[in-house]
Structure formats: structure tokens, C-alpha cells
Amino acid sequence: xxxxxxxxxxxxxxxxxxxxxxxxxxxxxxxxxxxxxxxxxxxxxxxxxxxxxxxxxxxxxxxxxxxxxxxxxxxxxxxxxxxxxxxxxxxxxxxxxxxxxxxxxxxxxxxxxxxxxxxxxxxxxxxxxxxxxxxxxxxxxxxxxxxxxxxxxxxxxxxxxxxxxxxxxxxxxxxxxxxxxxxxxxxxxxxxxxxxxxxxxxxxxxxxxxxxxxxxxxxxxxxxxxxxxxxxxxxxxxxxxxxxxxxxxxxxxxxxxxxxx
Amino acid sequence: xxxxxxxxxxxxxxxxxxxxxxxxxxxxxxxxxxxxxxxxxxxxxxxxxxxxxxxxxxxxxxxxxxxxxxxxxxxxxxxxxxxxxxxxxxxxxxxxxxxxxxxxxxxxxxxxxxxxxxxxxxxxxxxxxxxxxxxxxxxxxxxxxxxxxxxxxxxxxxxxxxxxxxxxxxxxxxxxxxxxxxxxxxxxxxxxxxxxxxxxxxxxxxxxxxxxxxxxxxxxxxxxxxxxxxxxxxxxxxxxxxxxxxxxxxxxxxxxxxxxxxxxxxxxxxxxx
Numbered sequence: 001x002x003x004x005x006x007x008x009x010x011x012x013x014x015x016x017x018x019x020x021x022x023x024x025x026x027x028x029x030x031x032x033x034x035x036x037x038x039x040x041x042x043x044x045x046x047x048x049x050x051x052x053x054x055x056x057x058x059x060x061x062x063x064x065x066x067x068x069x070x071x072x073x074x075x076x077x078x079x080x081x082x083x084x085x086x087x088x089x090x091x092x093x094x095x096x097x098x099x100x101x102x103x104x105x106x107x108x109x110x111x112x113x114x115x116x117x118x119x120x121x122x123x124x125x126x127x128x129x130x131x132x133x134x135x136x137x138x139x140x141x142x143x144x145x146x147x148x149x150x151x152x153x154x155x156x157x158x159x160x161x162x163x164x165x166x167x168x169x170x171x172x173x174x175x176x177x178x179x180x181x182x183x184x185x186x187x188x189x190x191x192x193x194x195x196x197x198x199x200x201x202x203x204x205x206x207x208x209x210x211x212x213x214x215x216x217x218x219x220x221x222x223x224x225x226x227x228x229x230x231x232x233x234x235x236x237x238x239x240x241x242x243x244x245x246x247x248x249x250x251x252x253x254x255x256x257x258x259x260x261x
Numbered sequence: 262x263x264x265x266x267x268x269x270x271x272x273x274x275x276x277x278x279x280x281x282x283x284x285x286x287x288x289x290x291x292x293x294x295x296x297x298x299x300x301x302x303x304x305x306x307x308x309x310x311x312x313x314x315x316x317x318x319x320x321x322x323x324x325x326x327x328x329x330x331x332x333x334x335x336x337x338x339x340x341x342x343x344x345x346x347x348x349x350x351x352x353x354x355x356x357x358x359x360x361x362x363x364x365x366x367x368x369x370x371x372x373x374x375x376x377x378x379x380x381x382x383x384x385x386x387x388x389x390x391x392x393x394x395x396x397x398x399x400x401x402x403x404x405x406x407x408x409x410x411x412x413x414x415x416x417x418x419x420x421x422x423x424x425x426x427x428x429x430x431x432x433x434x435x436x437x438x439x440x441x442x443x444x445x446x447x448x449x450x451x452x453x454x455x456x457x458x459x460x461x462x463x464x465x466x467x468x469x470x471x472x473x474x475x476x477x478x479x480x481x482x483x484x485x486x487x488x489x490x491x492x493x494x495x496x497x498x499x500x501x502x503x504x505x506x507x508x509x510x511x512x513x514x515x516x517x518x519x520x521x522x523x524x525x526x527x528x529x530x531x532x533x534x
Contacts, residue, residue: 099367
């Protein structure tokens, strides 16, 4: 592992507005002189962390803790209100598979369209096309409009495109559980391959087993603030202890959690 | 602030081409006549308008100079085609960002390609339609292809003009969905404020339209675009320098404003949608 930083998050804060009443028309805005009644809510508050190059990094925390918001800031989908996120190299985000598929177009056309959205040149796509289709396992249906795909085929093709773009940084949000057992097995092999080839992977997941198996380091977020970061096992341990205390159940050491999936 | 690379439309051209192809391919998918609709629509409009304005209202077609054409159909269609491009391009662009909310919330890419692809796709339609019009003109003995370079400049300038306004409207529509409805009224007003169904001389030679009113009328950039298209495809001559100058200024101003507004508003798209 090198000392270079792949993703550097510095003092990042992100505020959302929770609208109680939303004015999406000019009339309402003029009448009330504002765009709605809202509460301000900090989804992220002063979060700083460094993700080293070629490492695999897990983001954990309860629902609404800001993990996905942080991931979206890394993916540049959201712009932080304060602080900076700097990333080195190309980024690919697996937030929703097959986002941007056009239902009327064939799988083949959608591979090229989706690839272009993810920022892959058409030359590279031509080179990788067979690999992408083979990985998704839907060769027979590649010239069928994707609206006729089953939901499994849909996400498999989306996953296959996103993972075959060989990004420098791969951001993954709870999308590992797609496809059947065989596809999941091949996906985790692909993650290992990417890891070995020096790709930095950032994973958001509620599956502690997966984070423990896959990640070198992790960060635990709670209500938008960073509770702990460091080696994955320690962070998971701290988080699990917290969950155990909160629910009044017995704390289980990470090593004793039976591997599943 | 997050450092967003100065991603512009030129850098994202591969995506822009792909999205334009997506729009082009899906536009007439599942319709039996397919791209023939691109011809049928303007022809049907032309026939209806010719009946109403030539036969009922008796608006005379001016004589083409130097072409010598006196045909209301030809006169109408060379104003109608660029108008249809403006109307369809603006409507398409306005809905493009809101219509791709799923994509914007899940993937990072140069957002401006969405309205741009919509405008480019309708521009493809315009090119095909003008191509067919040119063939028809050649058929009646007008050597319009000699003026192809002059026409291309007009088409490119109008494309930038439409794109500039489209960028602004698409970004505003994220914050105020009224824009879509407002656009319908704007286009109706704009259509009659542009010499499409009537010759511009009916306004310029009109005693009741003088002074300020006349100047306001001439401030409409589409007056000059329509004038340029009509010069090439009806009169069969090169438009005047002042017309080109006016179109250039309109296109540049629209693009400057559109890009500025889009850049200003795009950072919050993902959370506003």
C-alpha cells in the first residue's frame, strides 16, 4: 500500500433542507417571499478523513448517519457546503445500477450509452465490450431492448459496465447483493482483482461481515460526525459495542460473527 | 467549495454524441412510420397553415428575389422549419434535466450535456428537413445548394441561440416547474412575433406599427433568423451582413447567459430534484 492519498476529505459539512411546505412555483414564492418552510439539517458536520491509494475503505454507521451523503460528495454528485473533497484519478460510482438505461434501446446500445455517462471513451468501450457482456452473462439478450429484461438482468448489466471501467477509485453503495449466488461470487472475485490491481475502493454497507472481509480501514459515522476511523476491525468493534449497548444485547467480537453470503 | 474540474461540453463530447444518438434513436421508436414523421409533421402544418392563411386570410406570398418564387408553401416552410427547431429544442431542453433526475442523483457527469443533447437531436431533424426542402427547391429549378455554406452558418448560429436559452430554462425548471407552462405561452407569443406565417413587409410597411413598436419587433432575434433562412431558401441569396451580425450577437449573448446561469444552479441539482 502506498502513502499517497486517493480521496482526501477535509472538514466537510453538508446541509440539507427538510421542507415542511415546498414552493415549487413562482406564484407561491412571490406571495410568501421564500421558497418554502424548511428546517436546516446537517447531514455531515466537519468530517475529515484520508483514504490511502490502493486501499479498501468501509463507511459504516446507522441509517441516516451520513455515509451515503459522504459517498455522494466523493462522487461529486453533491457539493459540500463547507470543506473540500479531493480525489486523484478517475472515479466510478456504483450507487444505482443501470441508472440512465434507456428502456427502448437494446442492451448493446445501452452499454455504450451508460459507458459514456460513466466517462469511458468509445475506444475503450469497444475493447471491453465482450468482457462486459460476458461478465453480465446475458449474451443472448444483448440485442433485446432493456425494458424486456428481468430486474436481475438489468442490474447485472449495469454492474458489469460500472465494474469493468477500471477506475482509480470505485465508490460502492450497498449494491453488492445483486444477482444470483454465482453472480455474487464472480462479483467478489472481481473486487479482489480490482483491489490487487491497485484500485481504491470505498464501500458503504450495513454488512459488517463484508466490511471486515473486504476492507483494510473503515470509518464510523454517527449523525453526520465522524465517531472513529482506523483499521477496519477496530472500528467495527467500536461500532458493534455501541450497537450492543444501545440495544442492550450482548457484544459479539467481529471474529466470531459467522461469515455469510 | 468542492473542486469540480472545469468540465465543459467540449470535454464531454463523447457523452454528448451518445446522448444525442439516444434521443435520435428513441424519438420515433415503436412508431410504424419512424423518421417519416419528421417530414409528415411540418408538411401537415404547412398544408393547414396554407389553407388558413393563404386561402382564408388571403396573405399573398412575396415574390422571391432573385428566385422569382411565388409559392406560399415554400414561403411558409422555410420559416416553419427553423421555428419548429426552436420550439421543440426549447421544450426538449427545458424538461431534460428534470426528466433525467434519476441519472443526476446517481451519477456524476457534465450536466449541461442533457439540454445540449436535446437541442442537438432536434437540430438533426432540422438538418434532414432542410435537406429535403433543398431537394424540392432543386426540383423546381432553384440551385439552392450553392448557398449551403451560408445556410450552415445560420444553422450553427441558431443552434447556439437555442442552446443558450435551453440551458437557462432547463436549470430554472429544476427550481420552478412553472417554466414548462410558461414556455407554452412564450412560444405562442413568440410565434406570432416572428414573420413565419406572414411576410415581414406586412409589419415593416405597416403604418400602425411605427417607432418604439417597430423597434421592439426588430429586437426579436428570431425575426433575423427567419429573415436569414428565408433569404437562402426562398429568395435564394446570401443574407445581409447586418443579419449575420445580429444572429451572431444573439447567439453569443444567449450562450453567455445560459452557461452562466446553468453553472450557477447546477451544483444543487442533485438535492433539488
